Amino acid sequence: MTDEVLEGTPQRTALKGLLARGIEGVRKGILGIAAIGFAMRDEGSGFILAAGGFAVAIFVVTLVFSYLAWTRLTYTIGDSDIRVESGILARAARAVPFERIQDVSLEQGFIPRLFGLVEVKFETGAGGKDDLKLAYLTEDDGEALRDLLRARRESAPVAANANANAETGEPEAAAEEAALLFTMGPRRVLTFGLFEFSLAAVAALAGAVQQFDFLLAFDFWDLDAWQKTLAGPGDWLAGLGFAARIIGIGLVVGTLLLVGLATGFVRTALREWGFRLERTARGLRRRRGLLTRTDVVMPVHRVQALRLGTGFLRRLFGWHSLKIVSLASDSGAANHEAAPFATMAEIAPIVATTGFALPDDDLEWHGVSRKYRIDRVLLSAAALVPVAIALPFVGEARLIPLPLAGLALIALHEYLRLRWDRHALGSQQLFTRHGWLAPSLAIGSRVKLQSVEIAQGPIALRRGYASLLLGLAGGRLRVRGMALAEARNWREAILTTIASQDFSQLSEPAKANTITPAAHSSPDYA
Amino acid sequence: MEETEPLTPLHPNHVKAMRLTAIIAAVPFTIAALAAEITRLLPWGVFLVPVALVAAIIIIRIPLRRYHARGYRLAEERLQVVRGMLFRRDTVVPFGRVQHIDVDQGPIERFYGLATLTLHTAGSHNASVSLPGLAHEDALAMRDEIRAAIRRDTQ
Known part of the structure; x- marks a missing residue:
């Protein structure tokens, strides 16, 4: 109604929003209303009355509650928030401080639209459900509020600076050529597919045989029947001898392997075909896909952390993957694959472009607390040893080695983790590496x-x-089992760094760029 | 610096508020136990005594222990929140990373003049850090202090 937003005094939302909410309530309750109508369908014309009465009741109840909420809801535009x-x-x-508001959006559902409400x-930055919403305002009020907040935000000195940079920087930068960072040709995609052997497909095939075994003339899983078939009248197979049986088993295993391999190939090719990662003015641009081609831009200043991963087999051939953890509010998944299958020499320039650096030789790596690993083994022992002791009492003494072997494996795993897991705190970044079979490295700023x-x-x-546990926008970053004193030192150091920048x-892109040169200066990424 | 200065305890009313919450939670169990007693299936007290014991611990002892396990420290442009008796969590949120601030009051908190201060950050872990059991006016004052600090940072 009014074009001006009154400042400093509490405001209420639009009163006719109540009507919209009431109708929304009926719309949401439509299933229930239909159900009541359906249940009463034998009562003659009564069912219309019942359904109608229920709809009116929902409308009135929603209206009453909305009204109560409305009388208690106020918003105030202050000097700074x-x-x-x-x-x-x-x-x-x-x-919500003005500085923290990235943007103000107006949304109109179908019903609010009929009433001219937004x-x-x-x-x-919080993204998603924690964002502040105001429903409903008249269209004019909504727009006035948006304009006011945008103006306020730009008047804040730092933000104004950065915005100006972004605005003037954009057109000329857009003309700038996109630099190719990483690409995967058909050969690379197929090699990648080789390593993407799909165990899931093998399991699915085996599962399908089990599910649809009624289609088969025999019971696939009935071992006794198999033996009978082999040993009984149809012992022609057994007659072929031991070698033939080995060949038979080989054929089955071979088929399963082929299915797994083919699935890996096809899936990888569909997803990764024509993979291109470029550095553009707006950020890292990634295009990939055979049938559905996706085109994603990841603004460099939004990169929060990097994750380097590998597999236990592909590691032996020097293949690694690079994922980017980006601000949660980015569209789609917050975890972006920047290079799914690359050598470290190919990954290094991408890492440098994001303003991060791979660990250099000066870093002091630390392992986790020995006590932490010991306690984990002891906890497993506390669960498994009683099982081993209890087994003879239930007449399953021959199963005793099972829990003990499990315990031995857990102990070995924990020992290797103790040997391999490392973390380090650099001057600008922090690193955590974990896993021994397929180690992964997280790089956080x-x-x-x-x-x-x-x-x-x-x-x-x-x-x-x-x-x-570190609060990272769009992902998780944690070091488990640190010595308490070390954890406190890390926290103090990190908090001091955090305090240096708001x-x-x-x-803001312009500000984030100022960190990049410093990070660039450490080219040591072996 | 952190360990030199003791944590600020929460408002004493916080214990009362937790006790009231516990009493309300214990009511259905007590009623169920009484009902079970009336049926006289088992000797007297088999249901009521354990329920009363657990309720007494939860109402009298636990709130006090939780109260003593909790605390906060507001210094050097950061809020440190410590909580948990068994699982201890010691969280620090720098003001420079606060997205927005909530001051919430549930009905019980309102009755005792308390409020919960919640800081929201952009992180996926600790997206919101809550500090319950503050006097309402303290919570508002803390909010304004943090707000003012955010403003200073950006200028």
Whole structure:
């Protein structure tokens, strides 16, 4: 109604929004209404009355509750933030600083649209459900509010600077040539497919045989019947001798392997065909796909962390993958594959482009607490040893080696993890490497972390180790089983780095770029 | 620096609020136990005594222990929240990473004049860090202090 947004005084949302909510309520309850109508269909014309009455009841109840909520909902545009207070019984007050509002979007559902109403959404870095929403405002009020907030945001000095840069920088930068960073030709895609052997397809095939065995003339899984068939009248197969049986088994295994291999090939080719990763003005641009071609742009300043991975087989041939952890609010998955199958020499330039650096030789790597690994083995023992002891009592003494072998495997695994897992804190980045069969390395930027938590369970509290859980936008970054003193040192160091830059500086491209040269200067990525 | 200064304890009313919550939670179990007693299936007290014991621990002892396990520290442009008796979590959120701030009051909290302060960050882990059991006016003051700090940072 009014074009101007009153500042400093609490405002209410549009009153006719109640009508929209009431109708929405009926729309959402339509299934229930239909169900009541259906249940009463034998009562003659009564069913229309019942369904109609139910619809009216929903409408009235929604209206009453919406009205109560409406009387208690106010929003205030302050000097530096927008505040929303709400709640009938439980009161909630939320304050969002202007600097944190990335954008204001107006959304219109079908019914609100009929009433000329909009829902105003304030997008912050938090992304998704935690974002602030105001429903419903009149279209004019919504637009006025959006304009006001955009103007406010730009008037904040830092943001204004960065915005100007982004605006002037964009047109000329768009003309700039895209530099090719990484590409996969048909040969590479097929090699990749070889390593993407699909165990799942093999399992699915075996499962299908089991599921649809009624289609087969015999019971596939009935070993006794097999033996009878082989030993009984049809012992022509057995008559062929031992070699033929080996060949038969070989054929089955071969078929399964072929299916797994073919599935891997096809799936990989469909997904990765014509893979191209380029550095453009807007960020890293990735195109791939045979039938459905996807085109994704990952803005460099939104890169939060990197993950290097490999497989236990492909590692022997020097193949690695690079994933980018990006701000959660990016469209689609927050985990982007920048190079799914590449050599380290190919990955290094991509890492440098994102403003990160691979670990260099000066880093001091640390292992996890020995106590942590020992405790994990002891915990497993506490579960498995009683099982081994109990087995003779239930008459299954011959199964005793099973839990013990499991325990031995767990102990070996924990020992190898103790040997292989390492973490290091660099001047700008932090690294954690874990796994021994197929080790993966996570590279995080110290300044781009959101929070630091030290968590200790009841055992950890007594044994003096802790998990360090880092708040990362769009992913997780954690070090388990650190010595408590080390965890505290890391936290202090990381918090000092975080304090050097505000979030709004991180989320602006122009500011983020200033970190890049420093990171570039460490070319040591062996 | 962290360990030199003790944590700030929460408002004493927080214990009362937790006890009231526990009492409300214990009501259905007590009623069920009483009903079971009335049926006289088993000797007197088989249902009621254990329920009453557990309820007494949950109502009297646990809130006090939880209260002592919790605390916060607001210094150097960061909020440190410590909580958990068995599983201890010690979280630090720098003001420079706060996205928005909530001050919430449930009905019980309102009755005791308490509030919960929640800081939201962009991280997937610890996307929101809550600090319950603050006096309502303290929570509002803390919110304003953090708000002011965010403003300073960007200028």
